[in-house]
Amino acid sequence: IQGTITYPVFNMDGNVRVETLTAVSHTSRFIRSKLNTQSPKTLTTGQLRVVLFNDRFAEKGIIEIVNSLYRDPNVGNRL
16 A cells, blocks of 8 residues: 655745655555654644545455544544
8 A cells, every 4th residue: 555645844934835755555554654754743643634545446445444544533524
C-alpha cells in the first residue's frame, strides 16, 4: 500500500507552502508510522479531510481501512 499526505506549513512571513510525504507499507498503521518519521513534527489524524483509493486498490477491498478510520476517535466527522 502506498500512502501520500499533504499538509500546510505556515511561515513566519504569512506565506503558506504545501508539504507532501509518501510512504509504502503493508498496512495503513505502518504507513502512518513511516510518515511520522519523515515529518519534522508529529502527524495526527485529527484534521484528516479526504481519503482517496484508486480503483485497483478498492477492488481488493477497503472495508478494513475505512472501518479503522471510522472507529478512530481522532478522525473528525468531516471525513
